[in-house]
Amino acid sequence: MTSSGAASTPSASPADPAAEVRAAVTLAEKRYFDAYRAAGADPSDSALVTALRSLYTDQSVVGDNVRGRMAFFAQHGYVVRPDPASYYVIESITVNALPPTGRAVSVDCGWDTDPVIDGVHRAPDGREITVNNTPGGGRTRTTWLEQADGSWKIGDALVLDSWEGVNRCPARPGGS
Numbered sequence: 512m513t514s515s516g517a518a519s520t521p522s523a524s525p526a527d528p529a530a531e532v533r534a535a536v537t538l539a540e541k542r543y544f545d546a547y548r549a550a551g552a553d554p555s556d557s558a559l560v561t562a563l564r565s566l567y568t569d570q571s572v573v574g575d576n577v578r579g580r581m582a583f584f585a586q587h588g589y590v591v592r593p594d595p596a597s598y599y600v601i602e603s604i605t606v607n608a609l610p611p612t613g614r615a616v617s618v619d620c621g622w623d624t625d626p627v628i629d630g631v632h633r634a635p636d637g638r639e640i641t642v643n644n645t646p647g648g649g650r651t652r653t654t655w656l657e658q659a660d661g662s663w664k665i666g667d668a669l670v671l672d673s674w675e676g677v678n679r680c681p682a683r684p685g686g687s
Contacts, residue, residue, distance in 0.1 A: 528609050528610070529606040529609065531610075532604075532606045532609065532610070532613050532615050532657075533604045533606065533615070535613075535657075535663050536604050536615045536617055536655050536663055537601060537604070538663075539566070539655060539662070539663040539664070540599075540601060540617060540619065540653075542566060543563075543566050543665065544599060546559070546562050546563040546566055547563055547577070548591070548593050548625070549562075549563075550562070550563040550581050551581070551584070551590070551591030551593075551625070552590055552591055552592070552593060553590065554581040554582070554584035554585040554589070554590065554591075555585040560578060560581045560582075560585075563577060563578070563581070564577065564578045565664075566664055566665060567664055567665045567666075568656055568658075568664045568665065568666045570666075571664075571665060571666055571667065572667075573665065573667060573668045574665065584627075587629075588629055588630050588631030588632065589627050589628070589629060589630060589642055590627070590628055590630035591625045591626070591627055591628075592625060592626050592627075592628055593625055594624040594625045594626065596622070596624040596646075597621075597622060597623050597624050597625050598621070598622055598680075598683045598684075599619050599620065599621040599622070599680075600619065600620050600621075600680055600681045600682075600683070600684060601617055601618075601619050602617075602618045602619060602620055602650075602681065603617065603618045604616070604617045605617075610657055610661070611657065612657060613655075613656070613657030613663070614654070614655070614656055614657070615654075615655045615663075616652060616653065616654050616655070617652070617653045617655060618650065618651070618652050618653075618671070619650070619651050619653065620648065620649070620650045620651075620679070620680035620681060621648055621649055621650075621651070621680065622646070622647075622648040622678045622680045622683075623646060623647055623648060623649075624646040626641055626642075626643065626644040627641070627642040627643040627644075628640060628641055628642060629641075629642055645675050645676065646675070646676060646678070647673065647674060647675040647676065648673065648674055648677075648678055648679055648680050649670050649671075649672060649673035649674070650670070650671045650672045650673075650680075651668055651669065651670050651671060652668065652669045652671055653665055653667070653668045653669075654666045654667040654668070
């Protein structure tokens, strides 16, 4: 996933436990987005990568995959330059189970304009070397699982659709 920009946070009331779950998942999505961007901007920082991985359940294969992606970036000296045009939109959150063993599924659309650069080497003229500067987007279905401490973590994620060069996501939410 790729400024920040969750859809507006659903208001939760004690009378609506599903709204409380949707609000908690919305906040978890924002934490994930911020942690992913921080780790991508400095993938050799093990604390940032560990913080990112901690947002997944211990058994999450996609969590292991994201740690592997950051290791690949670090090994090659690649870094991601956060671009303010990147954003995501939560298109839906379906609550499948209420706390204390909550389960929810979100569908997000992300537009990623963050370039990947070589953070170690420079071009002969001294400029940064761009590794990938092709904007792209995707729609992802993420399964969120409530943990014993009340936090929400990613159990699984599946890319439903992806594309390059054109933004097919809904408009960026106002104020983000």
